[in-house]
Amino acid sequence: MDSGGAIVFGDVCVDGHVDGCVYRVVTHVHHDHIVRLDRSAVESRYVLATHITHELLEELGLYVPKRKRIALGYGDRMCVDDVCIKLDYAHHIPGSSQVVIESRSGTYAYSGDFKSVGDKTKPPTGVDILVVDATYGDPAFKRPPEDVIIGELVKLVKTLLTKGPVSIYAYYGKAQEVMLMLREYGVDAPFIASSKHWRIARRLEKFGYVIKDLVLDGSRESHEILRDGWYIKFEHFSKYRCVRNGSPSQSHILLTGWLFHTPIRAVGKNKWIVAFSDHADFEELILYVDLSRPRRLIVDSSRGGVVAKRFAEYVDRVLGIHAEAQP
Ligand SMILES: [Zn+2]
Numbered sequence: 001m002d003s004g005g006a007i008v009f010g011d012v013c014v015d016g017h018v019d020g021c022v023y024r025v026v027t028h029v030h031h032d033h034i035v036r037l038d039r040s041a042v043e044s045r046y047v048l049a050t051h052i053t054h055e056l057l058e059e060l061g062l063y064v065p066k067r068k069r070i071a072l073g074y075g076d077r078m079c080v081d082d083v084c085i086k087l088d089y090a091h092h093i094p095g096s097s098q099v100v101i102e103s104r105s106g107t108y109a110y111s112g113d114f115k116s117v118g119d120k121t122k123p124p125t126g127v128d129i130l131v132v133d134a135t136y137g138d139p140a141f142k143r144p145p146e147d148v149i150i151g152e153l154v155k156l157v158k159t160l161l162t163k164g165p166v167s168i169y170a171y172y173g174k175a176q177e178v179m180l181m182l183r184e185y186g187v188d189a190p191f192i193a194s195s196k197h198w199r200i201a202r203r204l205e206k207f208g209y210v211i212k213d214l215v216l217d218g219s220r221e222s223h224e225i226l227r228d229g230w231y232i233k234f235e236h237f238s239k240y241r242c243v244r245n246g247s248p249s250q251s252h253i254l255l256t257g258w259l260f261h262t263p264i265r266a267v268g269k270n271k272w273i274v275a276f277s278d279h280a281d282f283e284e285l286i287l288y289v290d291l292s293r294p295r296r297l298i299v300d301s302s303r304g305g306v307v308a309k310r311f312a313e314y315v316d317r318v319l320g321i322h323a324e325a326q327p
Pocket of ligand 1: 028030092113
């Protein structure tokens with residue numbers, strides 16, 4: 001692991017850039033996984049990602065020359081000489097992948113970000129070295145089951161809509177997942193989305209993620225809906241900090257991974273935080289490593305911080321797998 005956050009396997013660098021990286025892989029479009037992509041776009045020969053990730057990179061204004069883009073489907077391999085790069089499905093945001101590198105010297109894998117281990121995210125097996133992202137790798141980081149959290153979130157949104165408009169604050173990808181989920185659970189108030197959330201949702205349509213009654217904030221249609229006062233507005237996670245008292249009938253919901261042991265917490269008169277995360281919690285991380293059973297585990301501390309070291313010690317002690325945190 002490079003100190004800048006790149007996972008390096010020979011000529012391949014994943015989610016960060018190092019000098020001499022020939023094949024840059026992007027697991028998904030979150031900002032801590034597109035580190036120094038501008039360098040790779042210039043210096044690397046190819047940039048590999050899923051079709052959706054390439055599409056979203058373009059939408060977010062992260063330029064990769066078309067001739068350098070290689071779009072892989074899940075399970076597809078790109079092989080050069082005796083090295084193959086394979087992307088496997090990761091349940092996180094649309095387009096997310098795990099990376100498996102097969103070479104004569106061994107098989108290496110990087111988890112990227114993920115959740116729903118076992119049924120949706122299938123950990124790689126037969127791996128010599130596994131690099132895992134362990135954002136929530138502390139035993140205290142446990143969330144209630146996801147179906148419980150979803151049930152509580154839907155109930156909260158439906159109740160708040162009877163009192164006035166609702167704003168939901170979430171990262172790219174997670175917002176679109178929640179939009180689809182709320183429709184699935186019968187929430188039919190119009191959605192108004194900030195420009196980037198709206199454009200990402202539009203791009204995802206061609207991959208089958210179709211969100212009904214989604215309107216761009218600032219459009220003529222959105223003005224009418226705003227006047228009606230019955231809607232859900234989707235904003236980027238970072239906008240939650242800017243929420244001031246405003247209208248007493250307007251409710252604000254922040255979707256975060258940093259709430260544990262309870263699905264929902266009220267944090268003010270009209271403000272709520274909900275433990276809806278796109279990351280595995282501690283139990284799921286352990287399950288991931290246990291199902292994968294690599295010969296050696298490296299825990300990504302450039303993204304996991306001090307928790308990475310604690311997680312590595314736990315794995316070493318409890319699962320008996322040689323583990324260390326890097327860099
Ligand atoms: Zn992510």
